[in-house]
Amino acid sequence: MANAPRGKLLVGQSGGCTxxxxxxLQGVVTEALRRKPVTAVWGMRHGIEGVLKRDxxxxxxxxEETLKRLARSPAAALGSCRKKIDDSELSEILDVFSxxxxxxxxxxxxxxxxxxSHRIAVAAAKRGVPLHVMxxxxxxxxxxxxxxxxxxxxxxxxFIASVVADTGMETESMSTVEPVKIIEVMxxxxxxxxxxxxxxxxxxxxAPHLVWPPEIPFDxxxxxxxxxxxxxxxxxxxxxxxxxxxxxKGRPVAAGKKRLEMDAFGHPRSADAAEYLxxxxxxxxxxxxxxxxxxxxxxxxxxxxxxxxVVEARECGRAAVRFALQGMSDxxxxxxxxxxxxxxxxxxxxPLTAIANRxxxxxxxxxxxxxxxxTPAFKRYALPLVGxxxxxxxxxxxxxxxxx
Amino acid sequence: MANAPRGKLLVGQSGGCTxxxxxxLQGVVTEALRRKPVTAVWGMRHGIEGVLKRDxxxxxxxxEETLKRLARSPAAALGSCRKKIDDSELSEILDVFSxxxxxxxxxxxxxxxxxxSHRIAVAAAKRGVPLHVMxxxxxxxxxxxxxxxxxxxxxxxxFIASVVADTGMETESMSTVEPVKIIEVMxxxxxxxxxxxxxxxxxxxxAPHLVWPPEIPFDxxxxxxxxxxxxxxxxxxxxxxxxxxxxxKGRPVAAGKKRLEMDAFGHPRSADAAEYLxxxxxxxxxxxxxxxxxxxxxxxxxxxxxxxxVVEARECGRAAVRFALQGMSDxxxxxxxxxxxxxxxxxxxxPLTAIANRxxxxxxxxxxxxxxxxTPAFKRYALPLVGxxxxxxxxxxxxxxxxx
Numbered sequence: 171m172a173n174a175p176r177g178k179l180l181v182g183q184s185g186g187c188t189x190x191x192x193x194x195l196q197g198v199v200t201e202a203l204r205r206k207p208v209t210a211v212w213g214m215r216h217g218i219e220g221v222l223k224r225d226x227x228x229x230x231x232x233x234e235e236t237l238k239r240l241a242r243s244p245a246a247a248l249g250s251c252r253k254k255i256d257d258s259e260l261s262e263i264l265d266v267f268s269x270x271x272x273x274x275x276x277x278x279x280x281x282x283x284x285x286x287s288h289r290i291a292v293a294a295a296k297r298g299v300p301l302h303v304m305x306x307x308x309x310x311x312x313x314x315x316x317x318x319x320x321x322x323x324x325x326x327x328x329f330i331a332s333v334v335a336d337t338g339m340e341t342e343s344m345s346t347v348e349p350v351k352i353i354e355v356m357x358x359x360x361x362x363x364x365x366x367x368x369x370x371x372x373x374x375x376x377a378p379h380l381v382w383p384p385e386i387p388f389d390x391x392x393x394x395x396x397x398x399x400x401x402x403x404x405x406x407x408x409x410x411x412x413x414x415x416x417x418x419k420g421r422p423v424a425a426g427k428k429r430l431e432m433d434a435f436g437h438p439r440s441a442d443a444a445e446y447l448x449x450x451x452x453x454x455x456x457x458x459x460x461x462x463x464x465x466x467x468x469x470x471x472x473x474x475x476x477x478x479x480v481v482e483a484r485e486c487g488r489a490a491v492r493f494a495l496q497g498m499s500d501x502x503x504x505x506x507x508x509x510x511x512x513x514x515x516x517x518x519x520x521p522l523t524a525i526a527n528r529x530x531x532x533x534x535x536x537x538x539x540x541x542x543x544x545t546p547a548f549k550r551y552a553l554p555l556v557g558x559x560x561x562x563x564x565x566x567x568x569x570x571x572x573x574x
Numbered sequence: 575m576a577n578a579p580r581g582k583l584l585v586g587q588s589g590g591c592t593x594x595x596x597x598x599l600q601g602v603v604t605e606a607l608r609r610k611p612v613t614a615v616w617g618m619r620h621g622i623e624g625v626l627k628r629d630x631x632x633x634x635x636x637x638e639e640t641l642k643r644l645a646r647s648p649a650a651a652l653g654s655c656r657k658k659i660d661d662s663e664l665s666e667i668l669d670v671f672s673x674x675x676x677x678x679x680x681x682x683x684x685x686x687x688x689x690x691s692h693r694i695a696v697a698a699a700k701r702g703v704p705l706h707v708m709x710x711x712x713x714x715x716x717x718x719x720x721x722x723x724x725x726x727x728x729x730x731x732x733f734i735a736s737v738v739a740d741t742g743m744e745t746e747s748m749s750t751v752e753p754v755k756i757i758e759v760m761x762x763x764x765x766x767x768x769x770x771x772x773x774x775x776x777x778x779x780x781a782p783h784l785v786w787p788p789e790i791p792f793d794x795x796x797x798x799x800x801x802x803x804x805x806x807x808x809x810x811x812x813x814x815x816x817x818x819x820x821x822x823k824g825r826p827v828a829a830g831k832k833r834l835e836m837d838a839f840g841h842p843r844s845a846d847a848a849e850y851l852x853x854x855x856x857x858x859x860x861x862x863x864x865x866x867x868x869x870x871x872x873x874x875x876x877x878x879x880x881x882x883x884v885v886e887a888r889e890c891g892r893a894a895v896r897f898a899l900q901g902m903s904d905x906x907x908x909x910x911x912x913x914x915x916x917x918x919x920x921x922x923x924x925p926l927t928a929i930a931n932r933x934x935x936x937x938x939x940x941x942x943x944x945x946x947x948x949t950p951a952f953k954r955y956a957l958p959l960v961g962x963x964x965x966x967x968x969x970x971x972x973x974x975x976x977x978x
Contacts, residue, residue, distance in 0.1 A: 187744045212975060216750045224977045231973035239968040245743035247970050252751045269978040336874040339649035340591045346620045347656045351870070442849070465866030466755070470740040472965045473877035561876045564643040566651050569635035571616060573628045574673040 175300055177273025178210045179491065180226070183246035184217035184253075184279035184286065185308065188322030188469050189476075190483035192240040192247050194278045194306045197487025199229045199237060205495060208274065217251035217277070218286060221263050241480055244470040255286060260293050267294070267301060274302045274494045278487070280309035280320075281527055284502055288522035291500035302494040305502035305522060306486050310469045312362035315530040316520045317504035321486055322469070324479030324555035327366035329468045330355055330410075335370035335561040337462065338377020338408045345406035350397060350451050350459035352409045353378075354444035356468060359414060361385050361532040363468075365544035366552055367410040370560040377408035380542045385531050387418040393447070394454050396542055401457065411443050413463075423447065476557040482515065489517040513554035579704055581677025582614045583895065584630070587650035588621035588657075588683035588690070589712065592726030592873050593880075594887035596644040596651050598682045598710045601891025603633045603641060609899060612678065621655035621681070622690060625667050645884055648874040659690060664697050671698070671705060678706045678898045682891070684713035684724075685931055688906055692926035695904035706898035709906035709926060710890050714873045716766035719934045720924045721908035725890055726873070728883030728959035731770035733872045734759055734814075739774035739965040741866065742781020742812045749810035754801060754855050754863035755781075757814045758848035760872060763788050765936040767872075769948040770956055771814040774964040781812035784946045789935050791822040797851070798858050800946055805861065815847050817867075827851065880961040886919065893921040917958035 179202045183191050195213075202211045211229040214220030227248070229237075240247055255263065267275070277287045284305050291303035307314050310326035334353060341351040357363040361383020368378055379400045382388060393409075400407035415423050424446035444461035451459040486503045493501065501519040508514045536548035583606045587595050599617075606615045615633040618624030631652070633641075644651055659667070671679070681691045688709045695707035711718050714730035738757060745755040761767040765787020772782055783804045786792060797813075804811035819827050828850035848865035855863040890907045897905065905923040912918045940952035 183747075187747050210975070213970070215972075219750060226975065226977065227970060227972045228975040232971055236968045236970065243743065243967040244740050245967075246747035247968070248747075249749065250747045250751070252748075266977070332877060333871045333875050336648050336876045337870045339647065340870050340874050343587075343591050343650035343652075343654045344656075345653065346623060347654070445846070460869065462869030462871050463867045464871055465864065465868075466741045466744050467737045467866050467868055467871075470744050471737055471875075471877070472740045472967075473736060473875070563647040563649075563876075564640045564651070566617070566631055566640065567636055568619075568631045571614070571630065571632040573630065573670070 175273045176207045176209055177271045178212055179208045179274035179276065179494070180212045180214060180272045181276040182214035182217045182220060182278065183248050183250045184277060184283035185250060186310070186469065187245040187250055188308055188310050189244045189325035189474070190321050190479050191278055191308050192243050192245070193480045193483035194308060194321060194487035195247060196237055196240045197484035198276050198278070198306065198491055201488040201491040203229065205491065207495060209271070212272070213248045216249035217253060218255055218263065219251045219253050221266050222259055224266070241484060242472070242475060244472055252282070254282070255289070260289060263290060264294055264297055264299050268299055273300060276304050276306060276490045276494065278306040278308050280311070281314065281525065281529065284522050285526040288500060288526045291522065302497065302499040304490040304494045304498065304519070305525070306490045307502055307504065310356060310363060311358045311360050313358060313360040313529045313531070314525055315528045316524050318507040318515060319505065319555055321479060321483035323362060324476035324557070325474055326363055326469045327369065327552060328476045328556040329471050329474040330363055330367045331369035331556060332474060332561055333464065334367040334377050334408065334410060335563065339563050341377065341406045341408050342375065348458040348460055349401055349406040350457055352411060352444040352447050352459060352461040354411055354413050354442070354461065354463045357384065357412050357414070359384050359529055359531065361412060361537065364410055364412045365532060365537060365548050366556070368544050369549060369552055369556055370562070372562065375404055375565070378410040379407045380409040381544065382409065382411040382415050382542060383532055383537065384412040384414040384416065386539060388415045388423045390450070392542070397451060398455060401455070409447070411447060413443055415443050476555065478555055478557050485517060493519045579677045580611045580613055581675045582616055583612045583678035583680065584616045584618060584676045585680045586618040586621045586624060586682065587652050587654045588681060588687035589654060590714070590873065591649040591654055592712055592714050593648045593729035593878070594725050594883050595649070595682055595712050596647050597884045597887035598712060598725055598891035599651060600641055600644045601888035602680050602682070602710065602895055605892040605895040607633065609895065611899060613675070617652045620653035621657060622659055622667065623655045623657050625670050626663055628670070645888060646876070646879060648876055656686070658686070659693070664693060667694060668698055668701055668703050672703055677704060680708050680710060680894045680898065682710040682712050684715070685718065685929065685933065688926050689930040692904060692930045695926065706901065706903045708894040708898045708902065708923070709929070710894045711906055711908065714760060714767060715762045715764050717762060717764040717933045717935065718929055719932045720928050722911040722919060723909065723959055725883060725887035727766060728880035728961070729878055730767055730873050731773065731956060732880045732960040733875050733878040734767055734771045735773035735960060736878060736965055737868065738771040738781050738812065738814060739967065743967050745781065745810045745812050746779065752862040752864055753805055753810040754861055755812045756848040756851050756863060756865040757812065758817050758846070758865065758867045759814055761788065761816050761818070763818060763933055763935065765789050765816060765941065768814055768816045769936060769941060769952050770960070772948050773953060773956055773960055774966070776966065779808055779969070782814040783811045784813040785948065786813065786815040786819050786946060787936055787941060788816040788818040788820065790943060792819045792827045794854070796946070801855060802859060805859070813851070815851060817847055819847050880959065882959055882961050889921060897923045
């Protein structure tokens with residue numbers, strides 16, 4: 171630690187936003203500002219694009235008040251990006267680092283950002299530029315390997331668990347009018363968020379009644395059979411589906427209906443699974459159905475911060491600075507859950523090669539394919555991450571008097 | 575009051591659910607239970623359908639705990655309906671009332687429910703059945719005439735104001751990737767909810783930048799011109815549109831794209847305005863755009879109760895019982911805002927003929943067509959209804975250091 175290299179620390183945010191990407195930024199900035207070897211803390215505007223455009227900000231000039239409020243403000247205060255850098259840009263980035271005495275590079279992001287960070291670390295090592303590259307995990311999708319979970323997941327899961335429980339009460343109320351509701355949630359190729367919709371479910375009447383994660387090929391007849399089952403049993407059904415569910419041939423369920431776009435990284439963007447399935451229910455079962463697509467609201471709603479998520483996101487940011495100053499590079503901060511009854515995590519770091527372009531899908535033990543709902547093991551895993559106070563709505567006992 | 579008719583009180587919930595339809599139910603039930611002339615308090619399952627099916631519950635047997643918790647539980651605990659009764663059903667309903675000594679009928683609902691209540695009151699008077707019919711206003715759309723506002727509006731407006739402010743921060747963060755977002759909100763033919771999306775807007779950077787209520791015929795060129803304006807000025811744009819926006823000929827903007835359904839009352843159901851406009855922006859401006867459709871979540875999210883809305887919904891329910899016991903009938907409870915700086919309302923009742931099948935649209939003084947945003951007068955009207963603590967997100971000062 172005594173011989174931690176003196177120099178500037180540059181921090182950035184990348185990829186889709188989360189509730190807590192600013193909590194991580196706050197952690198990085200406040201930790202770095204109080205460390206002597208760090209001569210200045212700079213932030214890049216819109217991730218790595220800010221380096222290429224020489225668009226950076228000096229956190230030494232920001233007020234303590236602003237830094238404090240960041241922790242409970244969703245989205246990326248520095249601006250985010252979805253930039254895949256080419257080799258000439260990589261070279262330019264290292265030039266900027268050398269010329270400006272930037273010795274520490276902290277990138278808050280998901281799989282793609284881990285890839286960018288890794289390429290910068292490798293190129294710096296190759297060129298002999300002294301640079302400590304640390305990635306801070308960030309994704310609502312919870313799909314990064316080697317970490318117990320990802321900052322951002324807990325709050326998005328809290329939103330989904332809450333609003334599915336809430337709006338399920340409406341479907342129950344309106345069961346004689348519109349007995350089916352389909353809610354489309356995010357999660358890319360992983361079903362962590364879809365499964366989280368069941369975290370406030372306490373009884374069979376509570377929504378959701380059926381969850382379809384992207385790991386399980388969509389099967390029309392099973393889907394319709396389960397909806398018919400719940401309509402018969404309780405008179406209504408709320409289904410939660412991932413926006414990326416695909417059929418057995420890997421085609422999005424709504425394919426054919428509309429062309430899919432690809433993003434800069436070649437990931438397919440969502441078709442409207444919920445709307446398609448809603449029409450399927452109307453046509454095949456002949457009941458009214460409606461669909462909701464909370465979209466980006468699920469990763470932004472400031473009424474749904476998970477306290478645990480906020481704290482961990484900040485601690486991941488602080489850990490990244492500590493690890494960089496210990497001389498680590500080409501690594502991502504990860505959380506390891508302690509054994510024992512009380513939930514707690516330790517912070518560690520793993521090589522970026524173990525993270526970049528890999529996905530951690532929902533394991534089989536967390537999902538019951540027979541009933542298409544997450545298992546109690548999943549609930550034990552996820553409940554500590556979303557915080558307390560999930561909805562628990564009352565129902566009337568409904569004592570029936572004798573009518574004439 | 576001394577000669578208030580002894581007999582049972584029957585209460586029901588009807589139409590689309592809101593955050594506070596159960597708070598009104600709680601008000602009706604708790605007030606009625608403590609009134610001597612009320613011999614029993616019964617609730618109908620799924621509104622008027624419950625009378626026809628003899629499916630009612632006795633509130634005298636519900637626990638105080640359940641009744642207490644109702645006030646902060648969204649949706650209709652009794653079940654709701656969208657039932658338009660015919661003349662023979664009307665006659666059957668009056669038979670049930672006579673045979674079971676039901677002297678007070680309280681119906682919590684919107685325009686359509688007011689129509690049902692009015693028809694029951696008229697038929698009872700004609701037949702000489704002693705019945706006091708009171709309607710309790712309920713609608714997130716805020717479109718009932720003769721009342722300052724409607725229970726249900728404040729909480730839905732709070733949701734929309736909050737999440738638009740929240741998710742607008744993401745669009746700002748992602749401005750170099752996907753600079754346009756379109757959010758589709760409810761409101762039937764009235765722009766009250768759409769306008770409410772601007773209640774947390776403090777500066778030109780805050781979302782929304784453009785609101786399109788259903789009262790103003792959609793105009794493609796104005797819409798695109800405003801989006802181009804904001805893209806040029808701040809680099810991104812969040813537009814909020816009502817799901818029911820129509821063109822100058824009264825056709826839904828997305829018409830042609832899909833067939834519209836009609837509900838039981840002949841109201842057109844929503845096409846996907848936001849998705850259509852998103853594709854329009856991509857095609858005409860050539861930038862990436864995305865859309866969110868919170869759907870029923872906007873009237874159900876239990877993290878977004880407006881405290882004022884909860885209290886007023888309950889008081890409207892209590893007032894309905896008081897008025898019925900004073901001998902009133904064929905009326906709806908309304909709220910009148912007191913003059914003076916401190917927000918307060920008085921409860922009164924108006925004839926149902928002034929309510930049923932009429933709509934109160936957003937008045938011209940509440941919306942600035944030049945910039946397509948609500949006026950300060952609208953904010954003064956609506957802010958007391960949504961409660962305190964709307965999002966107020968920090969931004970970095972962004973001091974730029976000199977780079978080499």
